[in-house]
Amino acid sequence: MEKTEALGLLTDRVAKFTAMIGKRLPDDVTAKLKELRDEESMPMAKMIYEAMERNQEQAVALNRPSCQDTGMIQMFVRVGSKFPYIDALAEVLKDAVAIATKEGPLRHNAVETFDEVNTGTNTGTKAPWLYWDILPDSDRLELDIYMAGGGCSLPGQGKTLMPGEGYEGVVKFVLDIMTSYGLNACPPLLVGIGIGTSIDSAAYMSKVALMRPVGSRNANPKAAQLEKDLISAIDSIGLGPQGLQGKKSVMGVHIENSARHPSVISVAVNVGCWAHRRGTIVFNSDLSYELITHKGVKL
Amino acid sequence: MSKILNTPVSDEDLKDIRIGDVIYLNGHIVTCRDVAHRRLIEYGRELPVDIQGGAIFHAGPIVRKVEGEEKKFEMVSIGPTTSMRMEKFEKEFIEKTGVKVIVGKGGMGPNTEMGCRENKAIHCVFPAGCAVIAATEVEKIEGAYWQDLGMPETLWVCHVKEFGPLIVSIDAEGNNLFEQNKVLFNKRKDEALEELYTKVKFIK
Numbered sequence: 001m002e003k004t005e006a007l008g009l010l011t012d013r014v015a016k017f018t019a020m021i022g023k024r025l026p027d028d029v030t031a032k033l034k035e036l037r038d039e040e041s042m043p044m045a046k047m048i049y050e051a052m053e054r055n056q057e058q059a060v061a062l063n064r065p066s067c068q069d070t071g072m073i074q075m076f077v078r079v080g081s082k083f084p085y086i087d088a089l090a091e092v093l094k095d096a097v098a099i100a101t102k103e104g105p106l107r108h109n110a111v112e113t114f115d116e117v118n119t120g121t122n123t124g125t126k127a128p129w130l131y132w133d134i135l136p137d138s139d140r141l142e143l144d145i146y147m148a149g150g151g152c153s154l155p156g157q158g159k160t161l162m163p164g165e166g167y168e169g170v171v172k173f174v175l176d177i178m179t180s181y182g183l184n185a186c187p188p189l190l191v192g193i194g195i196g197t198s199i200d201s202a203a204y205m206s207k208v209a210l211m212r213p214v215g216s217r218n219a220n221p222k223a224a225q226l227e228k229d230l231i232s233a234i235d236s237i238g239l240g241p242q243g244l245q246g247k248k249s250v251m252g253v254h255i256e257n258s259a260r261h262p263s264v265i266s267v268a269v270n271v272g273c274w275a276h277r278r279g280t281i282v283f284n285s286d287l288s289y290e291l292i293t294h295k296g297v298k299l
Numbered sequence: 300m301s302k303i304l305n306t307p308v309s310d311e312d313l314k315d316i317r318i319g320d321v322i323y324l325n326g327h328i329v330t331c332r333d334v335a336h337r338r339l340i341e342y343g344r345e346l347p348v349d350i351q352g353g354a355i356f357h358a359g360p361i362v363r364k365v366e367g368e369e370k371k372f373e374m375v376s377i378g379p380t381t382s383m384r385m386e387k388f389e390k391e392f393i394e395k396t397g398v399k400v401i402v403g404k405g406g407m408g409p410n411t412e413m414g415c416r417e418n419k420a421i422h423c424v425f426p427a428g429c430a431v432i433a434a435t436e437v438e439k440i441e442g443a444y445w446q447d448l449g450m451p452e453t454l455w456v457c458h459v460k461e462f463g464p465l466i467v468s469i470d471a472e473g474n475n476l477f478e479q480n481k482v483l484f485n486k487r488k489d490e491a492l493e494e495l496y497t498k499v500k501f502i503k
């Protein structure tokens with residue numbers, strides 16, 4: 001394949017994948033919502049879960065974005081040091097978002113700060129927002145794409161605590177967000193928590209946590225236990241779908257952690273709404289691909 | 300209880316509707332959000348469409364022009380936006396316009412409660428994120444006013460059939476579902492925290 005032709009193909013595939021994410025939830029989220037619906041006993045909550053399910057079916061049938069807020073696009077890029085298109089990748093990803101915006105269609109959400117104008121393409125200064133990671137000795141590209149909606153970005157917060165406040169301060173910080181902002185962020189939520197040394201690392205990890213498959217557990221047994229304890233605790237509040245009460249509140253709680261300075265413990269929270277539109281695609285060097293989160297879907 | 304309301308809605312129609320009820324709407328609903336509220340209340344302009352006895356939707360839709368036809372539009376995707384942003388204006392808005400049904404996302408505050416009680420109106424929640432369902436319940440877009448505000452803020456006059464489910468969050472007596480839930484949620488949160496504190500003694 002010619003290089004220009006290959007770059008065109010890569011751009012096209014990323015664009016199609018991005019547009020598709022706005023119309024179909026990933027398999028794990030769909031399965032979790034179904035489980036929550038089946039477990040629900042309150043009639044209103046059940047009715048809302050059923051409406052959600054119908055909405056997702058219609059979105060696919062009519063080929064339309066399932067929620068009108070298709071968010072700001074954020075990507076986690078893990079690129080092999082030997083992936084042949086590494087040099088052009090940043091540009092490819094930006095172009096792909098502009099194309100997806102037109103063809104999706106995606107709502108125009110990128111507003112330039114200070115100038116306060118909507119670019120109309122969902123691209124702009126540092127938009128799409130990209131996180132980079134290098135895969136040593138690999139010729140593949142792994143891409144997580146996420147639509148960060150307004151409603152579900154709003155609860156995002158972080159705080160650096162003194163160690164005296166301990167993990168008690170951490171869990172209080174998380175639960176307070178659930179009953180204040182979380183309520184309006186379209187529960188059942190996926191709760192991403194970062195715990196580490198400074199506010200930036202905690203914030204980053206809280207978003208990484210949202211890219212994990214729903215229900216996956218932290219490798220550290222104590223952190224994994226806290227994930228489970230937090231699920232029970234937040235579920236016991238009974239936010240229900242749309243914050244209108246129900247048996248459960250969350251789709252999951254994911255914690256990512258790093259070592260910390262002895263004098264501080266930073267915590268950050270990011271939430272995903274029920275319409276958690278995230279997708280993972282893996283490209284080989286010949287640009288053949290595999291959809292990790294959306295099995296069986298054709299681009 | 301599940302009930303169908305037809306616009307224009309009368310005080311009588313709202314008499315037996317309580318928070319937590321589920322209703323559906325037949326007739327007209329007009330999208331109306333931040334700037335439209337501001338124009339009416341802060342700048343004293345008249346709404347270009349009569350919504351006496353009518354319904355408004357706090358929403359910014361994706362609308363498509365019907366190809367080849369003048370002034371014809373189709374609803375692609377429409378979902379509620381956070382109602383609380385309109386809290387500041389809503390009481391006066393209800394008084395001035397005579398609107399009876401306000402649809403949005405999340406709860407509203409004491410101002411709206413008062414507006415609903417004094418003028419007999421209700422606030423309802425449409426399940427957010429269900430934008431395709433809402434769009435397919437719009438049978439026709441019958442008008443578009445204040446298009447200078449851009450697609451999300453234009454007043455789109457929608458003819459709807461069994462538009463819903465709409466969950467009543469403030470009734471015409473001023474009862475507020477979200478406020479009641481908040482008290483309950485906070486109480487449960489405090490209990491959950493007491494138990495969690497015993498499980499997180501990692502720093503010894």
Ligand code: SF4
Nearest residue numbers: 067149151186273428
């Ligand atoms: S929080 Fe999510 S589901 Fe709710 S309106 Fe925003 S993007 Fe849509």
